[in-house]
Amino acid sequence: MRFSMWIALAVAALLALMGSVFVVSEGQTGMVLNLGRVVRSDIGPGLHFKWPLVETRLVFDRRFQVLDAAPERTLTSERKDVSVDFFAVGQISDVRAFYRATGGQEDVAINRLAPIIKASLRDEINARTLQQVVSGSRSEVISAQLDAINRGAATVGVRIIDLRIKQIELPTDSQVINDVYKRMSAQRQQVASKLRAEGAEQAQTIRADADRQQTVIVAEAERDAQKLRGEGDAEATRLYALAANKDPGFYAFQRSLDAYRKAFADGEGVIVLDKDDPFLQYLRSDR
Numbered sequence: 001m002r003f004s005m006w007i008a009l010a011v012a013a014l015l016a017l018m019g020s021v022f023v024v025s026e027g028q029t030g031m032v033l034n035l036g037r038v039v040r041s042d043i044g045p046g047l048h049f050k051w052p053l054v055e056t057r058l059v060f061d062r063r064f065q066v067l068d069a070a071p072e073r074t075l076t077s078e079r080k081d082v083s084v085d086f087f088a089v090g091q092i093s094d095v096r097a098f099y100r101a102t103g104g105q106e107d108v109a110i111n112r113l114a115p116i117i118k119a120s121l122r123d124e125i126n127a128r129t130l131q132q133v134v135s136g137s138r139s140e141v142i143s144a145q146l147d148a149i150n151r152g153a154a155t156v157g158v159r160i161i162d163l164r165i166k167q168i169e170l171p172t173d174s175q176v177i178n179d180v181y182k183r184m185s186a187q188r189q190q191v192a193s194k195l196r197a198e199g200a201e202q203a204q205t206i207r208a209d210a211d212r213q214q215t216v217i218v219a220e221a222e223r224d225a226q227k228l229r230g231e232g233d234a235e236a237t238r239l240y241a242l243a244a245n246k247d248p249g250f251y252a253f254q255r256s257l258d259a260y261r262k263a264f265a266d267g268e269g270v271i272v273l274d275k276d277d278p279f280l281q282y283l284r285s286d287r
Contacts, residue, residue, distance in 0.1 A: 021047065022049075026045045028045065029042055030043030030059050033055065042095050042096075064161060071169075072086070072121065084121060085165070089164075091161065093158060093159035097154070097156065098157030099157070102156065109156055112156045116152035120145035121145060133168060
């Protein structure tokens, strides 16, 4: 009987010891509740003790966690509808506040944080135009609201380390897509019209330059031709003069033959002259 009592006491002591010891691993933080009231929090890694039965330990992961919420639809400053897909990286900063706000449930924390982040992003996007939201720096949108987000997240005992916008889309059921397509088409048409105008201007310049060069070339050719014709006529006149001086009779005969040839070249010409006209002197049989 006494031996059995000792065994029972040993088992009870072992159970009490096991119920009073708990371990907090690296990357975790612990909390001890005494009958539901928080008595210790932010307990670091290691071996720790608590009163069995009356105290309860809770362990939370303090490593970085990713909060991935559903895309949020909001409006830009010109009332254009956009869909913003984002995720946040955070960690538990105040275990006591986290437990009081969420009861230690991560799903509850996400549901509490998502509206805070969405509201801050909505405020920032509402103040920007569609072009600024799509083509601007996303880090500017995030940095402008990160402090405000952390002020709201502090009520949940969480600190947001980073916030990233994964994608900004135009909803398919929104008129914005048609407006964007029309704007893009108008911009492309404007660029095309500008290129066509520049091409037409260059073509006109090239044609004008070609016409100018043609005029210059024709004028220079005509000048050279006139010069050559003048030189040829002068040389012919000189040769005719030499021929006339050497044999005036033969020169006169040759000139008359040239005149006959030109007068009757077509074979149908008719000339009415007096029989004694000097033009016919070389056609008379008595010569």
